[in-house]
Amino acid sequence: MPLTSPKHARLHRKLLTVSEHLAMLGIAILAGLAVYTVTDIILRLFSLSLPGTVDIVSYGLAIAIATIMPYGFLADQHISISAGIDRLAEKPRAILAALTKLISSIFLAWLAGSTFLYAADRKEVHDTMWILNIEIWPIWYVLAVLFIFTFFASLFQAWIAIDLALSTLTRQKVEKS
Amino acid sequence: MNYDAWIGMAGFAGLLFIILTGVPIGIAMAVVGLIGLWVLIDGYGALSVLKVIGLQDLTNYNLSVIPLFIIMGLFASRAGLSARLFGAAHAFVGHYRGGLTFATIGASAAFSAICGSSLATAATMAKVALPEMKAKNYEDGFAAGTVAAGGTLGILIPPSIMLLLYAITTETSIVDLFAAALVPGVLAVLFYLLTIGIVTRMRPGSAPASAKSSWKERLNGLSEAASVIVLFLLVIGGLYTGLFTPVESAAVGALATILYFFLSGRASKSGDLKETILECAGTSVMIFLIVVGAGVFSFFMAISGLPRVFAEVITAAGMPPYVVLLAILMLYLVLGSFMDSIGMMILTIPVIFPLVQALAPDIGMTATDAAVWFGIFVVIVIEIGLMTPPLGLNVFVIHGAARHIPMASIYRGVAPFWLADIVRLLLIVAFPGLVLWLPKLL
Numbered sequence: 001m002p003l004t005s006p007k008h009a010r011l012h013r014k015l016l017t018v019s020e021h022l023a024m025l026g027i028a029i030l031a032g033l034a035v036y037t038v039t040d041i042i043l044r045l046f047s048l049s050l051p052g053t054v055d056i057v058s059y060g061l062a063i064a065i066a067t068i069m070p071y072g073f074l075a076d077q078h079i080s081i082s083a084g085i086d087r088l089a090e091k092p093r094a095i096l097a098a099l100t101k102l103i104s105s106i107f108l109a110w111l112a113g114s115t116f117l118y119a120a121d122r123k124e125v126h127d128t129m130w131i132l133n134i135e136i137w138p139i140w141y142v143l144a145v146l147f148i149f150t151f152f153a154s155l156f157q158a159w160i161a162i163d164l165a166l167s168t169l170t171r172q173k174v175e176k177s
Numbered sequence: 178m179n180y181d182a183w184i185g186m187a188g189f190a191g192l193l194f195i196i197l198t199g200v201p202i203g204i205a206m207a208v209v210g211l212i213g214l215w216v217l218i219d220g221y222g223a224l225s226v227l228k229v230i231g232l233q234d235l236t237n238y239n240l241s242v243i244p245l246f247i248i249m250g251l252f253a254s255r256a257g258l259s260a261r262l263f264g265a266a267h268a269f270v271g272h273y274r275g276g277l278t279f280a281t282i283g284a285s286a287a288f289s290a291i292c293g294s295s296l297a298t299a300a301t302m303a304k305v306a307l308p309e310m311k312a313k314n315y316e317d318g319f320a321a322g323t324v325a326a327g328g329t330l331g332i333l334i335p336p337s338i339m340l341l342l343y344a345i346t347t348e349t350s351i352v353d354l355f356a357a358a359l360v361p362g363v364l365a366v367l368f369y370l371l372t373i374g375i376v377t378r379m380r381p382g383s384a385p386a387s388a389k390s391s392w393k394e395r396l397n398g399l400s401e402a403a404s405v406i407v408l409f410l411l412v413i414g415g416l417y418t419g420l421f422t423p424v425e426s427a428a429v430g431a432l433a434t435i436l437y438f439f440l441s442g443r444a445s446k447s448g449d450l451k452e453t454i455l456e457c458a459g460t461s462v463m464i465f466l467i468v469v470g471a472g473v474f475s476f477f478m479a480i481s482g483l484p485r486v487f488a489e490v491i492t493a494a495g496m497p498p499y500v501v502l503l504a505i506l507m508l509y510l511v512l513g514s515f516m517d518s519i520g521m522m523i524l525t526i527p528v529i530f531p532l533v534q535a536l537a538p539d540i541g542m543t544a545t546d547a548a549v550w551f552g553i554f555v556v557i558v559i560e561i562g563l564m565t566p567p568l569g570l571n572v573f574v575i576h577g578a579a580r581h582i583p584m585a586s587i588y589r590g591v592a593p594f595w596l597a598d599i600v601r602l603l604l605i606v607a608f609p610g611l612v613l614w615l616p617k618l619l
Binding site (some may be wrong): 023024031054059062065066078079100106115117 | 197431432458
């Protein structure tokens with residue numbers, strides 16, 4: 001997406017750097033889960049096992065995906081259909097792009113809010129992992145915080161898109177007059 | 178149709194509209210699903226679904242196969258395994274007329290056995306095979322068409338990301354689907370080789386023969402490609418024999434390819450490791466978002482009862498089951514001409530899958546068999562879509578890697594392989610045993 005001002009560009013660069021580091025951390029977590037699983041397989045040959053592999057992998061996966069998510073939004077890593085929009089004129093295309101980014105932001109706000117509520121809910125009932133007797137609410141709070149960061153990343157994208165739409169409208173008005 | 182089904186219908190139409198405005202498919206499905214559930218149940222119910230389905234999917238142990246198989250495929254692609262496979266295949270068949278195209282199909286099939294993505298297979302093979310074929314005066318269109326066709330093997334030959342997604346959304350056994358894909362995958366390779374044979378016989382100038390390799394060169398090539406064979410035997414062999422669960426098999430594959438990537442020296446190349454990691458990250462989160470969105474949307478569809486009503490209407494109309502299957506094929510070909518393959522599958526499965534389940538007795542299958550068979554049917558149709566104009570994503574990937582070849586030439590080059598795929602699909606419809614034989618045996 002084109003950036004309309006140097007201020008936007010600087011902020012985008014900063015957010016992207018942070019999100020790239022988080023994404024690399026996410027993939028490192030996934031690699032760690034692979035190591036844990038393979039170690040468990042090897043130990044199985046000696047009739048031994050690592051504790052709670054399913055629990056570790058399940059919650060590790062959630063943390064890894066939530067850690068990667070801001071990068072996904074900032075780098076526009078989505079499956080979407082642009083064939084219809086590409087054929088539109090510049091003005092409706094810019095407005096539609098802003099709207100789609102806003103929809104993503106609203107959904108992420110919803111997701112972050114639900115995760116916070118869910119974390120509070122899990123804390124209240126002292127919910128634990130299936131095999132390991134560890135309370136899960138701190139993990140859900142971590143996920144909620146990561147979703148909030150993703151929400152801000154998405155909101156930033158929406159802000160840029162709205163700014164772009166507004167500048168397109170203004171430019172076209174000036175050109176007309 | 179009752180009120181709920183009409184809401185389901187409105188939701189489906191709304192989803193199509195929102196997707197056409199460019200909203201990411203995963204988010205569009207989740208948003209429409211939540212709004213639909215809000216209307217059908219209430220706000221609290223919709224939020225509960227987001228917690229139960231959306232959030233629980235994040236901690237679903239079985240879903241960890243997705244990012245792990247993605248890591249395996251992308252690290253293998255970046256570690257240069259495709260070039261080694263092509264070199265080995267070239268050493269054995271390069272001296273035949275069309276030898277490099279035979280080698281491309283062979284290497285693509287072998288690479289597909291460790292990489293579950295069609296686009297990754299096409300992109301990596303384009304970089305390896307196209308320059309070689311250009312140097313040997315192969316006809317551009319035919320060479321590019323072969324790479325595009327070979328790339329489609331990536332989503333059929335296990336481990337396939339597309340089959341994983343199908344397994345997750347329809348709750349079908351991954352092991353059964355991976356086993357079912359093997360025979361159609363081998364058939365695809367044989368049909369492509371046969372197609373090359375026919376084309377080179379009709380147009381000998383399109384693909385000249387290279388010099389014959391010595392046995393020393395062949396053995397060298399084989400030893401270079403041995404790592405792929407070992408990896409495939411370990412990952413997929415372990416899965417088929419029940420030695421590993423799907424998650425364990427994906428973990429073994431991911432770890433082995435990461436190690437191979439580091440041992441191959443690619444990690445020391447500036448930016449290569451970071452690029453590979455970010456590619457894995459982007460692809461994983463993109464697919465995960467779709468899985469979560471599809472989970473919410475499928476729940477909305479199930480609550481609305483639309484798939485059941487749709488299946489009842491079709492079966493009550495008394496249409497022969499093969500006509501229905503033909504209509505499904507046409508639908509996918511039309512959708513495939515403007516939609517991404519993952520989006521197309523995830524979007525249609527909640528409605529089409531129950532219909533196929535309802536038709537199962539009419540086509541002589543149990544519901545479980547139909548689920549496995551239809552998974553392979555859908556993936557083959559999607560394979561065809563990857564080569565069908567105007568979208569044909571594999572063709573775009575090849576064009577991106579070889580700008581000098583016009584799109585029209587690539588489409589012409591792909592046409593014989595497209596026909597071969599149609600024949601294969603008809604065979605699989607006529608003889609479902611080709612798909613169901615191996616899962617039943619295991």
